[in-house]
Structure formats: structure tokens, C-alpha cells
Amino acid sequence: MARIKLEMPxxxxxxxxxxxxxxxxxxxxxxxxxxxxxxxxxARMQWLSLHxxxxxxxxxxGLIMGDLAVEFKNESFYGDxxxxxxxxxxxxxVNFDLYYRLTTTRNGENILLANAKxxxxxxxxxQKKIAxxxxxxxxxxxxx
Numbered sequence: 001m002a003r004i005k006l007e008m009p010x011x012x013x014x015x016x017x018x019x020x021x022x023x024x025x026x027x028x029x030x031x032x033x034x035x036x037x038x039x040x041x042x043a044r045m046q047w048l049s050l051h052x053x054x055x056x057x058x059x060x061x062g063l064i065m066g067d068l069a070v071e072f073k074n075e076s077f078y079g080d081x082x083x084x085x086x087x088x089x090x091x092x093x094v095n096f097d098l099y100y101r102l103t104t105t106r107n108g109e110n111i112l113l114a115n116a117k118x119x120x121x122x123x124x125x126x127q128k129k130i131a132x133x134x135x136x137x138x139x140x141x142x143x144x
Contacts, residue, residue, distance in 0.1 A: 004069050006115045009099050012085035013141075014050070016043040020080045030075040031113075037070065040100050040116055043084035051140060056125065059134045066095065067119040073112045080104040082113060088141040094130050095121045096141055 018039045026032035031039075048054055055063045076082060085101040100116040124131040 004071060006069060006071055006099070006117055008101060008115055009087035009089050012087040012099075012101065014047050014086050016046040016084045016086065018042050018046075018082045018084060020076055020078055020082060022078055025078050030077055031080075033070070033072065036072065036076075036102070036114055036116075037068065039082055039084065039102065040068075040070075040118065043086060043100065044098065044118070047086055051136075058122075058137050060124075061131045061134050061137075062123045062125045064121045064123045065118050066121045068116070070114055070116040072114050074114075076102075076104060076113045080106070091133070091138065091141055093132055095119060096133065096137075 020031055020035075020039075024031050024035035024038070026035070045055065048058070053059075081104060083103050083105075085103075087099045087101075088096055089099060090097040096119075098118050098120055100114075100118075102113040102116070104111050104113060122131045122133050122137075123129070
């Protein structure tokens with residue numbers, strides 16, 4: 001079976017930190033796959049919040065996740081502080097990709113936990129249809 005291989009961007013425009021909670025731990029005593037996805041969502045929301053936005057409102061336009069890919073690299077454990085670097089690529093008229101590099105530092109060593117990508121689509125929730133990327137978001141994706 002072929003494994004996915006993400007081509008990560010050369011640069012990231014923000015780093016958000018998310019602490020692993022006890023509820024993120026699974027029966028294997030490490031962060032569950034679903035919890036890693038939750039960490040991605042939290043980091044994205046933190047980044048949007050820094051600019052006064054939410055996924056429901058970026059100057060009147062919402063965001064929907066159209067696809068998701070995750071490459072799991074190493075275990076993460078309760079109490080880890082996960083640094084989530086976020087970068088963007090493949091920006092279109094109504095969509096863009098966000099890339100995430102998740103790491104933690106343990107015993108002085110930087111450990112790659114996962115690489116991930118979410119395909120984001122701009123959406124007008126009032127009109128129930130796809131919308132153009134707001135100019136402010138284009139600026140944030142290209143200049144941060």
C-alpha cells in the first residue's frame with residue numbers, strides 16, 4: 001500500500017502552540033489520530049483569532065474544510081506542548097491549502113510528530129454557496 005507523502009512548504013507564516021490534554025490520549029497511552037486532527041483545528045482557529053476572525057466569519061465569508069491529509073510521524077503524550085507551524089499554498093479563486101508541521105520538544109530534542117494539509121474552501125453561509133477568498137485572507141496567506 002502506498003503511503004501519502006505531503007510536499008511541505010519552505011516557509012510557514014505562524015506558529016501556534018497547543019497543549020495535549022488528557023482527553024487527547026487513547027488506549028495506547030498516546031495522542032489518538034482523531035485528537036491530532038483536533039490539534040490542527042485548534043491551531044487554525046488560534047491563527048484566525050489573532051486577526052479577529054473565525055471559520056464562520058472572515059469579513060463575512062466562512063471557511064469549509066474540503067479535504068484533509070495527515071502523515072503521522074511520532075507519538076505525542078499527555079502534557080506535550082505541540083508547536084503547529086502553518087503555511088499556505090495552492091491558492092485559487094475560492095480555495096487554498098493550509099499545511100501544518102507539528103513538533104514538540106522533549107528532553108532537549110525537537111521531535112516531528114506529524115505533517116498535515118487541509119484544503120479550505122470559502123463559503124457564504126447566508127447564500128449557501130461557494131464564495132471568493134476575501135482580499136484580507138489573500139493578504140494574510142501571502143504576506144505573513
